[in-house]
Amino acid sequence: MRVCRSPAGTYLCLQGELQVTLIEARSLPVWGFPWTSNPWCRLTLGAQAENSRRDDDTSHAGRHRAPVWNQEFQFLVGDHVTCPQNEVTSPQL
Secondary structure: OOEEEOOOOEEEEEEEEEEEEEEEOOOOOOOOOOOOOOOOOEEEEOOEEEEOOOHHHOOOOOOOOOOEEEEEEEEEEEEEEEOOOOOOOOOOO
């Protein structure tokens, strides 16, 4: 387990990694001029955020109402622990 310190005295004890696979969307509404929408997704976990490719950047471009992304994302997962600022915490292996 790793311990990282932030300026606010909050520590993040990392527990592991979460892997998310974004596959596709279906029946999306069309925005803007018909057939010109370019959908994408934003995935967030706490302060971590990732954007998918836009539909025009995928191997199935042009399927504006049913984009196929087939993209993988990794997020760090942990517990936030608040410690007094004068307490010294060393990394554990």
